[in-house]
Amino acid sequence: MKRLLGVALGILTAIGGFVDIGDLVTNAVVGSRFGLSLVWVVVVGVVGICLFAEMSGRVAAVSGRATFEIIRERLGPRMAGANLVASFAINLLTLTAEVGGIALALHLASSVEPRLWIVVAAAAVWLVLWRVKFSIMENVAGLLGLLLVGFGVALFLLGPDWGDLLAQAASIGQPPGGQSMGSYWFYAVALFGAAMTPYEVFFFSSGAVEEKWTAKDLSQNRLNVLTGFPLGGLLSVAIAACAAVVLMPQSIEVSSLSQIVLPVAQAGGTLLLAVVILGIVAATFGAALETALSSGYTVAQYLGWSWGKFRRPAKAARFHLTMIVALLIAVGILMTSVDPIAVTEMSVVFSAVALPLTYVPILVVANDPEYMGEHVSGKVANALGSVYLVIVLVAALAAIPLMIATGAGSA
């Protein structure tokens, strides 16, 4: 019974932990402009993150080495250093977006000045990093994030024409009238970047080391990832579908959180709205924890510092200082009254650009018997891994040209 409970908990937190501000915003924007014609990208992204998270979790569990230690070992200090600068910057951007997301959601619920919420949110994130046990942190945020199921409920309450939604989903490569092909592909890359953000891998692999995974944990992890992430992806699709049903016909272009939750309010009233807002707070809060930790993980692992939430802060002093600095910078950026939604859109595109930098070393080390012993990647993982290598490279190379050509999707 206890074992079954553990399995259920793992899967549920994987579902709730899947969606972050990047998925939320990108899916709503895409749904409102392109309907469900980009759903296939979510599918590609979910399969990709399953593959990638399974590999990095396995590498970390077996070798005890987290992702950024391996990046430096394999790429050498220069390429890994460039990688660190890029990853840290993108991670900081994502952290900024997540903290901004918490504040926006709380503002929506309370109409208290968002700037006040920014400070409160960042302080709360820090306090959890400072005090709370790793497993409690992961489980609470993941379980409350499940409240985003409200988007799915809203979709049913809206009673859409399911046949029409299916037809939209099947129209791969055909944006609805009025939308340009360039923007379509730009948002394809953005959605891919939102599903496969590098920070999830830093967090995932470091978490495997933090929790000292055993062979039993490894198979449980595989189960969590392979069932939890696809179900989390389904939540993403529900967000896009809500936008496609309510916002697209009125040609509302999503530029704020209140527009993202508009379909929920329309379908389920205040109660459902409250549930979803709580879900958004939990999901963005969880992601803010993960990105803040990732900023510490990447720097500490590159430089060989001691790191980890399982240590007393004084036993990983530079790691904790790095997280504090990252949070302060995020608050600083938000205080310039930059739009968190715009920051989010930027962060997912740059995530796609930086993806090969983390993906390739993991793919390589997962095949190295010196690290992996009997747990080296099998034929299927390698075949899929190679296919995704091509996809990841194409998305990374296409991202910046598409962004310039389409004016970040506005064309």
Added chain:
Amino acid sequence: MSDIERAARRVIDARLHLLDRQVLDVVGEPVTAIDDLEIVGADGEEVVPGRTARVAAVLAGPAIVTRLLGGHPPPSRWERIEWSHVERVGTTVDLSVDRDALDLDWSERWVRDRVIARIPGGLHDPESD
């Protein structure tokens, strides 16, 4: 012929197997990543090309700067871990000493004593509750 060739030995490549790997102390706490290795002649003097040479120390700290930008760090700035402290070589390099016994962790200690330990709860064990 050297002694090592007659005894049991394992052949490795410095860059592939040592440089940039994580160094752990005697209880498994991270110390640094290996930034460079110092090599000396048989009796500890300067290396003579073609004559027996061995690894004398693991270098850390400022050595990363020259690995990144090129050049040679002045020996006075080297943060060294004597090779005699190296116990095991695997996917990590494990030392036979405690990290507090080494003279290279000053920045960690500085941040710990000046910043982290002064914030309430800095000594709290997060796994205890």
Added chain:
Amino acid sequence: MIIGDLLASRVLDHDGGGLGHVVDVRLALELRDDDADPETGDDVPLSQGALRSDLVGQAEVVGLLVSPHNGGSFLGYERTGVRSPWMIASLMRRMHRGTFLVAWEQVEQIEEGTITLAQGFDRLDPSLH
């Protein structure tokens, strides 16, 4: 001397002809008797399992790896038996085709950035196994 001084140095034959660049430094680790028995089982962290970790003594320089193509990273493919994933492995092999090992005894001179080999040096097989 540090390993970083050797890496990426130009390598010349005795007559000053260019051969390529140093991409790695081969070391021989003296192995000491190892009684430690790795723990295994379902409840032991995998990372403490049977991964190779050797109790080592001295580390001696045995040779230099010279690549005619470039001084960049190998990702570890050239000298080990790993052949997957196929796409990256074959690319790396192609990039570093022609890499050879030269024994440390046949290194004649080391100057800043340039290494000269002895007359009649042997090109040895670079593989580690």
